[in-house]
Amino acid sequence: MVASLIDKLIDILEQENEIYTDILNMSKNKTDIIVKGKISELENIVKLEQSYIARIGKLENEREEIVEKIARQLVLDKDDINISGIIKKLDQENAARLKTCRESIMLTLKELKSVNELNSNLTKNSLEYIDFSINLLASIDSTANNYSNSGRVNDPKKRSFLDMKL
Numbered sequence: 039m040v041a042s043l044i045d046k047l048i049d050i051l052e053q054e055n056e057i058y059t060d061i062l063n064m065s066k067n068k069t070d071i072i073v074k075g076k077i078s079e080l081e082n083i084v085k086l087e088q089s090y091i092a093r094i095g096k097l098e099n100e101r102e103e104i105v106e107k108i109a110r111q112l113v114l115d116k117d118d119i120n121i122s123g124i125i126k127k128l129d130q131e132n133a134a135r136l137k138t139c140r141e142s143i144m145l146t147l148k149e150l151k152s153v154n155e156l157n158s159n160l161t162k163n164s165l166e167y168i169d170f171s172i173n174l175l176a177s178i179d180s181t182a183n184n185y186s187n188s189g190r191v192n193d194p195k196k197r198s199f200l201d202m203k204l
Contacts, residue, residue, distance in 0.1 A: 040111045043104055044132045047124075048139050050101045054094060055143040058150060061090050065153040072160045 064083050071079045109119045112127040121140050125133045 040108060040128075041132065043108045043111065044124075044128065044136060047101065047104045047108065048135055050097050050104065051136075051139045051143055054097050054101070055139070055146055057090050057094055057097070058143065058146045061087055062146060062150045062153060064090075065150060065157060068157050069153065069160065072157055072164065075164070 064087055068080060068083050071083065105119060105121075105124070108114075108124055112124065114123050114127065117123070118126070121136065125136050125140075128136065
């Protein structure tokens with residue numbers, strides 16, 4: 039019975055890893071899109087990512103149910119109800135399979151985190167550039183009327199179309 043639950047758990051983890059790999063590829067594509075400033079394409083990718091995340095959520099619920107069943111079968115302590123705790127209680131073959139699956143998903147998530155951090159920094163830099171550009175445009179004064187009727191220099195007044203920081 040435990041062996042079939044382990045097979046189901048590995049199947050779910052493999053499905054999750056496939057989805058995370060797809061999200062990773064989309065995130066790599068997003069990097070190029072952010073650099074090129076293609077906002078509509080970025081919106082499409084974000085919407086697609088949301089559907090993938092919803093699928094991950096469903097798989098996570100299934101995974102939690104299976105892990106609970108395995109924990110009951112293997113009589114695990116509450117502190118050991120995780121993949122590492124399960125691996126300790128399995129035979130060598132199933133432990134190796136589950137460990138390989140766990141390592142694969144961890145590598146994918148590590149790379150995904152790295153790419154997402156890059157995208158976050160690129161987005162932040164783009165927003166700072168936009169903010170700088172808006173402030174620059176808003177601070178340009180009309181140079182035609184530098185003097186008043188008395189011949190004195192007018193006080194330059196900052197004209198601002200937007201008075202907020204993004």
